[in-house]
Amino acid sequence: MQNLMRTQPLTLAENAMDALTIDGLKCYYVNDYFGVRREIRAVDDISLTIRKNEIYGIAGESSSGKTSLIKTLAGAIRPPMRVVGGTVKFNFADGPIDVYGEPAKMKAARWRHLSYIMQGSMNVLNPVRRVKHAFTDFASRHMNLDPAAFRARVEAHLARLHLDPHVLEAFPHQLSGGMRQRLTIALATVCEPEFIIADEPTTALDVLVQQDVLALIKEVQARLQSSVIFVTHDMSVHAAITDRLAIMYAGRLAEEGPTQAIFDNPQHPYTVHLIGSLPRIGDVSTRKSLKGKPPALSDPPSGCRFHPRCPIAIDKCAREVPAMLPSATGGRVACFRAGEYQIQ
Numbered sequence: 520m521q522n523l524m525r526t527q528p529l530t531l532a533e534n535a536m537d538a539l540t541i542d543g544l545k546c547y548y549v550n551d552y553f554g555v556r557r558e559i560r561a562v563d564d565i566s567l568t569i570r571k572n573e574i575y576g577i578a579g580e581s582s583s584g585k586t587s588l589i590k591t592l593a594g595a596i597r598p599p600m601r602v603v604g605g606t607v608k609f610n611f612a613d614g615p616i617d618v619y620g621e622p623a624k625m626k627a628a629r630w631r632h633l634s635y636i637m638q639g640s641m642n643v644l645n646p647v648r649r650v651k652h653a654f655t656d657f658a659s660r661h662m663n664l665d666p667a668a669f670r671a672r673v674e675a676h677l678a679r680l681h682l683d684p685h686v687l688e689a690f691p692h693q694l695s696g697g698m699r700q701r702l703t704i705a706l707a708t709v710c711e712p713e714f715i716i717a718d719e720p721t722t723a724l725d726v727l728v729q730q731d732v733l734a735l736i737k738e739v740q741a742r743l744q745s746s747v748i749f750v751t752h753d754m755s756v757h758a759a760i761t762d763r764l765a766i767m768y769a770g771r772l773a774e775e776g777p778t779q780a781i782f783d784n785p786q787h788p789y790t791v792h793l794i795g796s797l798p799r800i801g802d803v804s805t806r807k808s809l810k811g812k813p814p815a816l817s818d819p820p821s822g823c824r825f826h827p828r829c830p831i832a833i834d835k836c837a838r839e840v841p842a843m844l845p846s847a848t849g850g851r852v853a854c855f856r857a858g859e860y861q862i863q
């Protein structure tokens with residue numbers, strides 16, 4: 520029997536290796552209405568790398584393209600979504616995979632090497648079937664175990680995640696929301712994947728259950744030494760769980776860097792606003808909201824997409840697209856006036 524569990528910590532060299540490389544990625548929703556083509560540029564020229572054994576957060580307001588980006592990474596796109604440029608390459612232990620160049624290899628890697636906890640993923644549990652069937656339907660084919668050994672493996676995994684094996688015999692409606700979310704995490708990690716993508720896994724949960732689920736994700740990540748992409752608009756969740764953080768604005772990256780450094784010293788005016796709008800105990804001052812609305816991605820502004828809302832924009836910002844360049848956080852930022860804006 521193949522032992523899927525990685526018991527040895529990754530070596531320094533392995534740790535330093537990239538687990539995922541995204542280069543110039545563009546993914547649009549393309550619709551043709553009676554001869555008129557309309558493109559929504561939800562992911563527009565994004566390049567980044569995710570390291571082995573790190574939790575990488577993606578933040579940004581609603582409709583900034585977070586879900587579109589990670590669906591594209593997972594190769595989980597359906598029309599009208601279309602990759603129109605760039606590459607996505609995973610570097611799994613048994614070899615690299617080009618997501619859009621090697622679809623068969625990518626299909627085989629799902630669950631086994633890569634798992635995806637989707638938004639509303641509790642729907643993965645069929646309301647009219649017992650929970651155990653979700654495990655057999657999705658995970659058993661990737662584990663090559665006879666039914667008894669598979670059941671034992673699942674029960675041991677549930678026990679590690681502080682879930683009683685009896686939940687396998689329950690119907691989803693008999694479990695609380697927190698338990699169902701823990702189960703979806705158990706399901707996504709039972710094959711011990713090297714890479715986990717989680718889209719808003721705690722958004723629908725109350726604060727205490729949320730803490731519980733975040734702790735669970737951290738625990739699983741530390742044990743498997745997997746790479747995790749964690750998407751949420753909730754900055755306090757990023758502060759609690761991520762090692763590095765990317766801020767998306769209107770389909771592009773605005774800033775990226777070590778999470779603590781981004782919170783301590785945000786460089787992009789948009790990041791400054793996101794962090795400045797977080798409530799602090801004892802601070803009763805009124806928070807300044809950002810003027811305007813996020814742009815329509817079917818007709819985004821020229822130059823820096825944030826410039827119409829930016830408090831310190833200059834003429835150049837409307838004309839030129841700022842490149843992602845090394846920043847004072849040790850990460851990267853796309854702003855001609857990086858580090859110049861602060862909220863009083």
Ligand SMILES: Nc1ncnc2c1ncn2[C@@H]1O[C@H](COP(=O)(O)OP(=O)(O)OP(=O)(O)O)[C@@H](O)[C@H]1O
Nearest residue numbers: 548559561580581582583584585586587588752816
């Ligand atoms: N099926 C679709 N067809 C057309 N446009 C879409 C579709 N799904 C999403 N979009 C558009 O793509 C853009 C990015 O949406 P996306 O869901 O990726 O953002 P998000 O940052 O994940 O938002 P949220 O936090 O609300 O989930 C939005 O303008 C959205 O309206």
